[in-house]
Amino acid sequence: MDPCRRTVVLLSCCRSSMRSTLLPSNNRWRTMMSVNDKAQRSRLLTPEELGMVVKLHRELRQWSQEQLGELSGLSTRTIQRVEGGKASDLDTRRALARAFEIEDIDAFNKPYVIPTEDELNASKEKFDKENITLQALPLSTGKELASLVELASMDLSTPAFELCREADECFAELVDYFRDYRDCADIYSQRDKFSIYDVLQEHIDALDALGVSLRYATRKMVVKGGVPDAKPMPVTVLYVIAFPRGKEPTEFATPRSMPLRW
Known part of the structure; x- marks a missing residue:
């Protein structure tokens, strides 16, 4: 082989090898760009943002600032400062993560x-594609609940926040009864x-005394049975949801779409 020709071949091979190593495919390039883009957009929450997150976690559990202070080992004043958007140190943020039972105690860091x-x-x-928004209507009387139950084919009843043990049992008894x-x-x-x-009213009043308010919604759906040739069947679904008063x-x-209780 001509020496000059051989050199050209070797250089071509080297260049080809370099291209395959340094120039990723379009998919890899997009992935790398996506990772870099996310890295550039990653940042610590500002004190104001952290305050909003902590307040949201606390209110979802229906805790007072004093209760969060006791559970986290922090003073009520510290909780107030964090939720007010003031700067906090690493140990404070770890204590809050532990109180909320977040697996990664450095989640806020x-x-x-x-x-x-x-x-x-x-x-x-x-x-919006996966969910539907329903109007939450107040439910305060046993007679109204009984009438709703009579018209419903099935229901989905659940608390929208973490209930205390007494309220949890009371809500469960109400659902079982209706x-x-x-x-x-x-x-x-x-x-x-x-x-x-009267019995339904007693349960509703007991929940109200525990700081739990009930809201309801109804929804018409068409469901199919498990049999392939089953005809679609129109049903009315009753939602009874417990919220903090x-x-x-x-x-x-x-x-x-979700599993429903017949």
């Missing part, structure tokens, strides 16, 4: 990826139903 506007819009579109009533409501005379109203929403979102 690590950078977060701040989403772009496009990512936020994409998340909203995905959320489900039992729904299964045999047609055998009750109008007069006999007053005893049902004084913090009830005007509406709530729920998945468009």
